[in-house]
Amino acid sequence: AQSVTQLDSQVPVFEEAPVELRCNYSSSVSVYLFWYVQYPNQGLQLLLKYLSGSTLVKGINGFEAEFNKSQTSFHLRKPSVHISDTAEYFCAVSDPGNKLVFGAGTILRVKS
Amino acid sequence: DTEVTQTPKHLVMGMTNKKSLKCEQHMGHRAMYWYKQKAKKPPELMFVYSYEKLSINESVPSRFSPECPNSSLLNLHLHALQPEDSALYLCASSQGGTGGYIQYFGAGTRLSVL
Numbered sequence: 001a002q003s004v005t006q007l008d009s010q011v012p013v014f015e016e017a018p019v020e021l022r023c024n025y026s027s028s029v030s031v032y033l034f035w036y037v038q039y040p041n042q043g044l045q046l047l048l049k050y051l052s053g054s055t056l057v058k059g060i061n062g063f064e065a066e067f068n069k070s071q072t073s074f075h076l077r078k079p080s081v082h083i084s085d086t087a088e089y090f091c092a093v094s095d096p097g098n099k100l101v102f103g104a105g106t107i108l109r110v111k112s
Numbered sequence: 113d114t115e116v117t118q119t120p121k122h123l124v125m126g127m128t129n130k131k132s133l134k135c136e137q138h139m140g141h142r143a144m145y146w147y148k149q150k151a152k153k154p155p156e157l158m159f160v161y162s163y164e165k166l167s168i169n170e171s172v173p174s175r176f177s178p179e180c181p182n183s184s185l186l187n188l189h190l191h192a193l194q195p196e197d198s199a200l201y202l203c204a205s206s207q208g209g210t211g212g213y214i215q216y217f218g219a220g221t222r223l224s225v226l
Contacts, residue, residue: 030211032211032212034214036217041222042219042220043116043118043202043217043218043219043220044155044202044204044217045217046214046215046216049214051212090154090155094211094212094213095211096211097167097168097211098143098160098206098208098211098212098213098215099157099160099168100145100157100215101157102154102155102156103154104153104154105152105153105154
């Protein structure tokens with residue numbers, strides 16, 4: 001069975017600083033990995049996905065993530081954050097049946 | 113257009129009421145999903161419809177009854193709910209029911225059961 005561990009429940013960071021949100025996964029089958037963002041009182045928006053191919057994946061809003069099979073990780077990074085990036089971020093893994101399993105989430109708090 | 117529309121946005125109901133949540137997409141997607149999200153928790157899968165047939169039921173209590181009238185619509189019928197069922201209910205859709213397809217989410221219905 002698939003599972004996802006997000007290692008940090010909250011990450012505080014100052015505006016314009018770099019940030020990394022950590023995600024480790026466990027899967028016994030082909031891996032499809034996703035990062036979603038959820039702003040307060042809203043649904044989930046896809047930031048980026050890894051299905052196959054290049055291990056460095058670029059997404060929306062300047063985010064990128066690197067798939068590392070040996071370390072079973074899919075960490076999310078942004079070189080310079082903005083106040084508007086304050087939100088909750090979910091890492092998720094999908095099995096071949098498209099069942100999506102989410103990590104517990106990481107709240108990113110950007111401070112001015 | 114990657115929009116999934118959910119109505120209503122907010123719903124308050126008593127434990128003896130019957131109500132329905134609605135979800136609509138016009139992207140030609142053939143898989144649709146219901147998730148439940150409690151406060152400060154990740155979404156949890158409830159049901160999956162693939163090509164208008166129920167393919168996954170994650171052991172959800174029978175007071176939740178899904179329905180897929182056609183490929184664009186997904187309903188969740190609610191009856192005799194408990195206060196612990198109060199949550200954000202999210203609908204999603206994807207191109208197909210196999211792995212690797214992006215799931216697009218609606219804004220959710222925030223349900224309060226009194």
